Amino acid sequence: MNPFIKREYDYAIRICAYLAGQKPDKAIPLSRIVKLLAIPKPFATKIAHKLKKADVTATVQGKNGGIYLAKDSKKLSILDILKAMNFDSTLNECIYHHDICPLVGFCHIHNFFRDEERRLLKNFENKKIADLAIKMNDMSKIVNTNT
Amino acid sequence: MNPFIKREYDYAIRICAYLAGQKPDKAIPLSRIVKLLAIPKPFATKIAHKLKKADVTATVQGKNGGIYLAKDSKKLSILDILKAMNFDSTLNECIYHHDICPLVGFCHIHNFFRDEERRLLKNFENKKIADLAIKMNDMSKIVNTNT
DNA sequence: TTAAATATTACCCACACGGTATAATATAAC
DNA sequence: GTTATATTATACCGTGTGGGTAATATTTAA
Numbered sequence: 492m493n494p495f496i497k498r499e500y501d502y503a504i505r506i507c508a509y510l511a512g513q514k515p516d517k518a519i520p521l522s523r524i525v526k527l528l529a530i531p532k533p534f535a536t537k538i539a540h541k542l543k544k545a546d547v548t549a550t551v552q553g554k555n556g557g558i559y560l561a562k563d564s565k566k567l568s569i570l571d572i573l574k575a576m577n578f579d580s581t582l583n584e585c586i587y588h589h590d591i592c593p594l595v596g597f598c599h600i601h602n603f604f605r606d607e608e609r610r611l612l613k614n615f616e617n618k619k620i621a622d623l624a625i626k627m628n629d630m631s632k633i634v635n636t637n638t
Numbered sequence: 639m640n641p642f643i644k645r646e647y648d649y650a651i652r653i654c655a656y657l658a659g660q661k662p663d664k665a666i667p668l669s670r671i672v673k674l675l676a677i678p679k680p681f682a683t684k685i686a687h688k689l690k691k692a693d694v695t696a697t698v699q700g701k702n703g704g705i706y707l708a709k710d711s712k713k714l715s716i717l718d719i720l721k722a723m724n725f726d727s728t729l730n731e732c733i734y735h736h737d738i739c740p741l742v743g744f745c746h747i748h749n750f751f752r753d754e755e756r757r758l759l760k761n762f763e764n765k766k767i768a769d770l771a772i773k774m775n776d777m778s779k780i781v782n783t784n785t
Numbered sequence: 786t787t788a789a790a791t792a793t794t795a796c797c798c799a800c801a802c803g804g805t806a807t808a809a810t811a812t813a814a815c
Numbered sequence: 816g817t818t819a820t821a822t823t824a825t826a827c828c829g830t831g832t833g834g835g836t837a838a839t840a841t842t843t844a845a
Contacts, residue, residue, distance in 0.1 A: 786845100787845090788843100788844090788845085789842100789843090789844085789845100790843085790844095791841080791842075791843105792839100792840075792841070793838100793839085793841095794838090794839085795836105795838085795839105796836080796837075797834105797835085797837095798832105798836100799833100799834095800832095801830105801831100801833105802830095802831090802832105803828105803829095803830095803831105804827105804828085805826105805827080805828075806825100806826085806827075807824100807825090808824085808825090809822105809825100810821100810822080810823070810824095811820100812819100812821080813818105813821095814818090814819085815816100
């Protein structure tokens with residue numbers, strides 16, 4: 492319940508992690524990725540679109556087309572991907588939405604969560620997608636859930 | 639949007655922080671707290687009830703009654719309060735809900751968020767409500783928003 | 786020309802969160 | 816004993832939004 496990382500964000504990271512484990516610049520059809528990673532295709536379509544708009548990925552249209560990483564996977568951070576997806580989660584709304592708390596300017600609760608969130612986002616920035624790459628030999632371990 | 643700390647949790651922490659700044663064992667009427675901290679009263683009522691059920695606070699009924707901390711504020715952690723409120727947020731649902739990700743057992747994404755969440759909750763455990771206490775002289779700084 | 790891929794837009798639905806309403810119960814003070 | 820002021824308890828509601836679907840257009844290799 493109530494995830495900081497929405498499904499949408501998680502799927503975006505998964506897609507990028509998969510691409511990071513493939514040969515660079517090789518376009519992979521979304522349909523294939525979708526099956527391997529168990530992402531609903533129409534949903535994946537929307538996500539792929541956002542990633543492209545933010546230049547995280549690039550696509551090749553038409554038959555034999557597909558999607559590939561437009562950035563160096565060693566430099567592409569989790570935070571980059573979240574931002575591409577218009578990341579808007581927060582640990583506590585009081586951090587940004589000042590009018591929900593009367594303790595303006597000195598609230599220790601506010602400060603505590605603000606600091607925690609900063610640290611968290613810093614870690615998201617330090618973590619690169621290359622570190623999370625999904626490799627082919629990993630994929631073989633996937634339990635086949637098809638009927 | 640999409641806070642890890644729901645309003646409910648934030649209010650609960652605020653109430654406890656306020657009580658931690660008062661004389662121990664002195665029952666304070668919710669109605670007073672509610673005004674000072676800008677919490678809708680019926681909502682505060684529900685929250686107070688949960689806190690009491692978890693023995694974080696205790697109450698005195700009847701006229702001149704109120705609520706007070708039932709624990710040593712130096713030992714009462716943010717995590718304790720969250721648990722009292724049936725905390726159910728997570729950084730990423732994939733951490734607990736295994737069937738939403740086919741990469742069972744070895745997924746680096748899963749592991750990354752699991753570790754981040756552990757660290758976060760550890761910090762919530764280390765932070766005690768005494769550290770966040772709302773003192774009277776702080777309250778004087780509150781901007782009066784009444785009309 | 787066709788098949789297979791992405792691009793784009795519009796739509797839907799369930800559910801949880803924040804909040805409200807109401808009535809019951811307890812008790813200190815007079 | 817009565818009253819005013821608390822907490823207790825339960826039931827209800829509206830709206831936003833997250834997750835997902837549908838349908839169609841467009842591109843391009845074969």
